[in-house]
Amino acid sequence: MAFAPQIKIPATYMRGGTSKGVFFNLTDLPEAAQQPGAYRDAMLLRVIGSPDPYGKQTDGMGGATSSTSKTVILSKSEHEGYDVDYLFGQVSIDKAFVDWSGNCGNLTAAVGAFAVNNGLVDAARIPDNGVVVVRVWQVNISKAINVHVPITNGEVQETGNFELDGVTFPAAEVKVEFMDPADGEGDMFPTGNLIxxxxxxxxxxxxxxxxxxxxxxxxxxxxxxxxxxxxxxxxxxxxxxxxxxxxxxxxxxxxxxxxxxxxxxxxxxxxxxxxxxxxxxxxxxxxxxxxxxxxxxxxxxxxxxxxxxxxxxxxxxxxxxxxxxxxxxxxxxxxxxxxxxxxxxxxxxxxxxxxxxxxxxxxxxxxxxxAVMSRSARILMEGRVHIPEPQV
CATH class of the missing domain: 3.10.310.10 (Diaminopimelate Epimerase; Chain A, domain 1)
Structure with missing residues (x-):
C-alpha cells in the first residue's frame, strides 16, 4: 500500500511572555487552510499533536499544557491604520477542537517581532535603531493592540536584561498596549453589576x-x-x-x-x-x-x-x-x-x-x-513543520 508523503509548511516556533506557539504567515499555508474551516482546524491539530489521549502531544509541536498548545496565523492587515491581522487558535490537548473564541495576550508579545521579520510591517516604519510600534488588529475579538518592538541595526532585538517571572532567561522588554480592552460587544460588566x-x-x-x-x-x-x-x-x-x-x-x-x-x-x-x-x-x-x-x-x-x-x-x-x-x-x-x-x-x-x-x-x-504590560518574546526555531495531509 502506498502512502502519501508529508506536506511541509513554513512556520516559526516562538515564545511570547509565558506561552509558546507555532506561528504561520497566512500566505504560507496550504490553500485550503487559508480560509477558516475544517481543513485549517485539522491542520493545526496535527501540527500541535492533538487530540492525544495520552495528554503528552508527543507527535506534535505542543507541550502538553494550555500555555504551549497554541497557534497563530498572521497576515497583512485588511484594516486601515493597522500593520497586521492576528488570529489565535487555542488547541485542545485531548480533544479534536481548536477554540477561536479569544486572544492570547502572552503570544501577542511575539506577534510584533514575527510581523517585522516576515515583511508584514512597512519597511519605512522600521527604524535602524529604536522602537517600532506594530499596530495589530486582533481578529478573534476585533480589538486593537500596539506592540512596541525594539530594533537594533534594523533587526528585531530579542536579547536583553528584562526578567519575567515564569520565564527562565532574561530577554528584551516588549511593551504591549491593549486599546479599549473591553472584550466583545456590550458592557464591560455584562450583567451590569460589579459584583x-x-x-x-x-x-x-x-x-x-x-x-x-x-x-x-x-x-x-x-x-x-x-x-x-x-x-x-x-x-x-x-x-x-x-x-x-x-x-x-x-x-x-x-x-x-x-x-x-x-x-x-x-x-x-x-x-x-x-x-x-x-x-x-x-x-x-x-x-x-x-x-x-x-x-x-x-x-x-x-x-x-x-x-x-x-x-x-x-x-x-x-x-x-x-x-x-x-x-x-x-x-x-x-x-x-x-x-x-x-x-x-x-x-x-x-x-x-x-x-x-x-x-x-x-x-x-x-x-x-x-491596559499596559511588559512581556518578552523570541524565536525558538524557524523552518517548516511536517505533517500528513489533513483528512476532512
Whole structure:
C-alpha cells in the first residue's frame, strides 16, 4: 500500500511572555487552510499533536499544557491604520477542537517581532535603531493592540536584561498596549453589576466579579472556595475533584455572562471565559523557590486556563486583573486594598507581575481605554513543520 508523503509548511516556533506557539504567515499555508474551516482546524491539530489521549502531544509541536498548545496565523492587515491581522487558535490537548473564541495576550508579545521579520510591517516604519510600534488588529475579538518592538541595526532585538517571572532567561522588554480592552460587544460588566451572586451545586452561592476586559474572566474570592490565593499548580491540578468544581463554576458563570445559553455548551468553549480567584497579599514561595513578601504585591491572583491552574498568568487575564483592580468595589479592587489605583502588582504561582489600566465611569457605565504590560518574546526555531495531509 502506498502512502502519501508529508506536506511541509513554513512556520516559526516562538515564545511570547509565558506561552509558546507555532506561528504561520497566512500566505504560507496550504490553500485550503487559508480560509477558516475544517481543513485549517485539522491542520493545526496535527501540527500541535492533538487530540492525544495520552495528554503528552508527543507527535506534535505542543507541550502538553494550555500555555504551549497554541497557534497563530498572521497576515497583512485588511484594516486601515493597522500593520497586521492576528488570529489565535487555542488547541485542545485531548480533544479534536481548536477554540477561536479569544486572544492570547502572552503570544501577542511575539506577534510584533514575527510581523517585522516576515515583511508584514512597512519597511519605512522600521527604524535602524529604536522602537517600532506594530499596530495589530486582533481578529478573534476585533480589538486593537500596539506592540512596541525594539530594533537594533534594523533587526528585531530579542536579547536583553528584562526578567519575567515564569520565564527562565532574561530577554528584551516588549511593551504591549491593549486599546479599549473591553472584550466583545456590550458592557464591560455584562450583567451590569460589579459584583454578582453566582450559584453552583458545588459551592452554593458565591460573590463574583464578571468582566469582559482582555478576555472574559470570572473572579471569586479565594476564601469563599476554600483557598488562600497562595496555591501552586500541584495544589489544584493534582485534585480532579477540585478541577471539576472549577469547571462547573466557569460553566455557570459563562451562562450568567451571556457567553453560552446552557452549561452543557461550556465544553465546546474551553478557552473562554477564564476563572480566577483573588485574595489580599500574603507571603508565599513561588514555584521557582523565590520568596514573595507581602510588600512585594498588592493582591494575590490564581487563574485557570483550559481546565488547569496556569503556571503564571495568561496575558489577557492580566488585562482583566488590571482593569478590575482600577474599578472600585470589584472583588479584585477590594482584595487589593479597596483604593484608587491605575497600576497593580499581583502575585501568581511563578512570582509577580505589574500591570496598568485606565478606567472611567462614562454615562453610568465603566469603560477602559487602555491596559499596559511588559512581556518578552523570541524565536525558538524557524523552518517548516511536517505533517500528513489533513483528512476532512
Amino acid at each position: 454578582d451572586e453566582l450559584t453552583t451545586p458545588e459551592f452554593g452561592t458565591l460573590k463574583a466579579t464578571m468582566i469582559n476586559a482582555g478576555i472574559p474572566t470570572i473572579f471569586v474570592n479565594a476564601a469563599d472556595i476554600g483557598y488562600t490565593g497562595t496555591e501552586l499548580q500541584d495544589d489544584i491540578n493534582s485534585d480532579p475533584a477540585a478541577l471539576a468544581k472549577f469547571e462547573s463554576l466557569r460553566a455557570h458563570g459563562a451562562v450568567k455572562m451571556g457567553l453560552i445559553s446552557d452549561i452543557s455548551e461550556a465544553a465546546a468553549r474551553q478557552h473562554t471565559p477564564k476563572i480566577a480567584f483573588v485574595a489580599p497579599p500574603a507571603e508565599y514561595t513561588s514555584s521557582s523557590g523565590k520568596r514573595i513578601e507581602i510588600d512585594d504585591i498588592d493582591v494575590l491572583v490564581r487563574a485557570l486556563s483550559m481546565g488547569k491552574l496556569h503556571h503564571a498568568m495568561m496575558g489577557t487575564a492580566a488585562v482583566a486583573i488590571a482593569t478590575a483592580a482600577a474599578i472600585p468595589a470589584t472583588l479584585v479592587n477590594d482584595a487589593a486594598g479597596g483604593v484608587d489605583r491605575s497600576n497593580v502588582v499581583f502575585g501568581h504561582p511563578s512570582g509577580t507581575l505589574g500591570v496598568g489600566a485606565e478606567a472611567a465611569l462614562v454615562n453610568g457605565k465603566w469603560t477602559a481605554t487602555k
